[in-house]
Amino acid sequence: MTPAAANGLFLTFEGIDGSGKSTQCRLLAETLRQQGHQVVLTREPGGSTGAEEIRRLVLEGDPDRWSAETELLLFTAARRDHLERTIEPALRAGKVVICDRFADSTRMYQGLSRGDLRATVDQLHQLMISREPDLTLLIDMDPELGLSRAKGRQTSEERFEDFGIELQQKMRAGFLALAQEFAPRFRVIDGGRPIDAVAADVLAQAQAALS
Ligand code: ADP
Ligand code: TYD
Secondary structure, eight states, rough: OOOOOOSSSEEEEEEESSSSSSHHHHHHHHHHHTTOOOOOEEEEOOOOOHHHHHHHHHSOOTTTSSSSHHHHHHHHHHHHHHHHIIIIHHTTTTTTTEEEEOHHHHHHHHHEEEEOOHHHHHHHHHTTOOOOOEEEEEEEEOOHHHHHHHHHHHHSOOTTTTHHHHHHHHHHHHHHHHHHTTTEEEEEOOOSSSSHHHHHHHHHHHHHHOO
């Protein structure tokens, strides 16, 4: 895959369901655009036509619809398409790419949720994706609160939320461990505060990375 130019910034948000990632992505994109940056706001699974089609396959329906292994292949296929068609062209054009979830979510949800598949996740990532974000903001919060916020949204995309609170607790601990594993690119932000307070921290971190 062609390496992206150094002048774009690839920024990802991670965290459990309902932690406020989508809200913070949107606010950060608005603020950076007001400051004159060219921003591409995107998400995973999805972010390109093909990947959005795969999104429906993985997020809707019964929790047992796919095994963790099959899911891993589907998420990786979606990510490859998203990378080729949306992320890399934007970075080559010098834009700021803000992405709601990326490969760290696969390391957690497919790598940890049903047994230990982390080594397989890493191998497939190496083979098909390779790229890591420049900066990853982990919105950390209490899983009970996250799940109640997520459930309050009333969408059909609840396959993962339907795995329940134990999965969310495991994911929170896993994300915090991942932040230590990849410490240079991770920043942990306390998401259990009002939206504006979280947004101020998010903006400060993004601006530090841009300068
Ligand atoms: P995620 O993308 O991490 O699942 P969302 O941004 O969709 O989270 O937020 C989940 C719900 O919680 C939404 O209804 C949103 O309006 C609300 N929300 C987000 N951030 C906060 C916050 N800091 N305090 C209270 N509610 C919030
Ligand atoms: P998302 O739409 O970000 O959900 P939420 O707003 O509730 O956080 O992501 C949907 C689900 O997809 C989420 O439960 C995590 C899961 N997911 C994976 O299992 N693997 C992945 O690689 C990605 C990107 C997401």
